[in-house]
Amino acid sequence: MFTRFFSFSRRAFSSLSEQEVLALAISSEEDDARIYRAYADGLREDYPHSAKVFEAMAEEEDRHRGALIEMHRKRFGERIPLIRREHVRGYYERKPDWLVRPLGLETVRAQAELMEEQAHRFYVEAAKRTQDAATRKLLGDLAAAEKGHETLAQRLGEEHLPEGARAEEEKTERRQFILTYVQPGLAGLMDGSVSTLAPIFAAAFATGDTWQTFLVGLAASIGAGISMGFTEVASDDGVISGRGSPIKRGLTTGIMTTVGGLGHALPYLIPDFSTATTLAIIVVFIELWAIAFIQNRYMETPWSRATFQVVLGGALVFAAGMLIGNA
Structure with missing residues (x-):
């Protein structure tokens, strides 16, 4: 483990021969093509037009690899040394597609831009290390090609992503984000904020003890x-529903439920009862309006209905807790 950490088992890029630099370029292009095809496979079901863009990018990497292999064949023969990214100290690394899932559009686009920038830097440095004119020209051309991949992506996007298709895919991505994160998180926040109002304020007004009230709020929030x-x-x-990973939805819901309850439980860490209660009421007010805002912003719920459902409902639960606590 320590050997891997300190990279003692890796070669310095400056120590590579011209043949090894070509071999490294060949394996890198092969890996990049595989990654682009994996992106295409991961996007095809939800974003078919963007999948075509990454298929075309993979084909471009295949052409680069073919040119590099041909150059290696002319200069060094048929046998290509086995050298990969992980064998070279300080060389950039690639994340396989399963490490960056789910493959949202912004995720893969950002990753592709990073890949192109790293490949450009590699070819610029590789070209400096060769004395052969033809090899130097090829590496320089590939550096320019990688630099121009942004233009290629734009060109492919215009071909495979007409305005209507782009808008459709962005709408699909937004819908998936809402179904997987916003909707479960909102449900949790509402439940945590509203359902814990009654027990927390009932305990507060029944006992007048801030620490006991905090413990009730903590237990109610974590339990909920x-x-x-x-x-x-x-x-x-x-x-079937297309709402995404149940684990992600469950974590989002559970965390937001706990946060919603703790928001107005934490003020009771203040020893003074009046100060703690006043602050807790202010927090409740902010929480309820934040929930109404999220409903309006992401769920497209009209302000009037969001206000009625959340603020009025929360106020009624709060009143119930006060009445029970003072009974």
Whole structure:
């Protein structure tokens, strides 16, 4: 492990021969083509037009690899040394597609831009290390090609991603984000903020003890978070509904439920009862309006209905907690 950490088993790029530089370029182009095809496969179902863009990018990498192999054959023969990225100290690394899933459009586009920038730098440095004119020209041309991949992506995007298709894919991505994160998170935040109002304020007004009230709020928040998280995971595996990973939805729901409850429980860490209660009421007010805003912003719920559902509902639960606590 320590050997890998300190890179003692790796070669310095400056120590590579011209043949080894060509071999490294060949294996790198091959890996990049595989990554682009993996991106295409991962995007094809939801974003078919963008998948075509990455298929074309993979074909471009194949052409680069072919040119490099031909140059190696002319200069060094048929046998290509085995040298890959992980064998060279300080060389850039590539993340396989399974490490960057889910393959959202912005994720793969950003990753592709980074890949092109790194490949450009490699070819610029590789060209400096060769004395052969033809090899130097090829590496320089590939550096320019990688630099121009942004233009290539734009050109391919115009060909495979007409304006209507681009808008459709962006709409699909936004919908997936809402179904996987916003909707479960909003449900958790609403449950945590509203359902814990009654027990927390009932405990506060019944005992007048800030520490006991905090413990009740902490228990209610964590218990509600665990319950809501497991309920979300068990309710839908996401296969038919298309709502995404149940684990992600469950974690989002559970965390936001706990956060929603803790928001107005934490003020009771303040020893003074009046100060803690006043601050807790202010936090509740902010929480309820934040939920109404999220409903309006992401769920496209009209302000009037969001206000009625959340703010009025929360106020009624808060009033119930006060009445019970003072009974």
